[in-house]
Amino acid sequence: MSVDINCLDLSNGLEDVPVSIRGISATRTRPEFVYSPDNVQGPGCTLDPSEVSLPGCSCLSHFCVTESCSCLHTHGPAYDTTGTLLNLSSTDSGYCSPVFECNALCTCSDACSNRVVQKGLRLRLEVCCTKNMGWGVQTLEAIPKGTFVCEYAGEVISFEEARCRQLAQRSSESNYIIAVREHAGTGSISETFVDPAMVGNVGRFLNHSCKPNLFMQPVRVHSVVPRLALFAARNIDAQEELMFDYSGGYSNQPPAELLPTNSANVLHAKETGGLQRKQCHCGANNCVQFLPLDLSILN
Secondary structure, X not given: OOOOHHHOEOOOOOOOOOOEEEOOOOOOOOOOOEEOOOOEEOOOOXXXXXXXXXXXXXXXXXXXXXXOOXXXXXXXXXXXXXXXXXXXXXXOOOOEOOEEOOOOOOOOOOOOOOOOHHHOOOOOEEEEEOOOOOEEEEEOOOEOOOOEEEEOOEEEEXXXXXXXXXXXXXXXXXXXXXXXXXEOOOOOEXXXXXXXXXXXXXXXXXXXXXXXXXXXXXXXXXXXXOEEEEEEOOOEOOOOEEEEOOOOOOOOOOHHHHOOOOOHHHHHHHHHOOOOOOEOOOOOOOOOOEOOOOHXXXX
């Protein structure tokens, strides 16, 4: 019996909705990595992302309301009654504001509108071969603005591990590491580093765009370790490629501004061949010609 390997579920049944893959051939083999729908604890990470470490509400109704729910009262409502993200505006500060969902310790039902990202993948997505950007992800169904699409899941690693991995990369290798910075109160900044290169989900195949149709939002569910959730920035048509701004939409600038020639760290990165600016092929009318490069990991 012959089997079409292009129709196999890339998640191996770990997602509620199969993730199809198209474009496998004799010259382009199935990507080598371990599929995980959720973040996993990686080198240097002192917190287990799967551990329940946040308090829960004691709501007895199916749907939480701000007046009586401790989760919503403390952090504010993040979604409307359909699960659509309410705050779709970005900030110019360079930092993200987190979202808190009801969690495993909450007494509200699974139907609560404050449970969205934790329900996992709900859309039919397909990993496919693009014209000039390698693998990519397209949606097989229309996605309304503000809808949760998927996570960018992988190994949660320390700053030191992220730095070592970037410096060890060859110029021909893709950099999957995403650094997310959030206000942690009293002027401090919380940083999370996620690398799906070896362990990850469908989000690892998303390409960069200088004019993306997705945006990243840190969401906390059971753990203080945030999930890097991707939401639709606009209405997206079926068969459209899904893309997000690797810089978070805040700091992608032309290379002359991001790479000062007198930076010893940058010179060292160039010597390793691991952190050279790579050309952007997104084709957007506002394309800055190069992929984002976060130099703060080298500092």
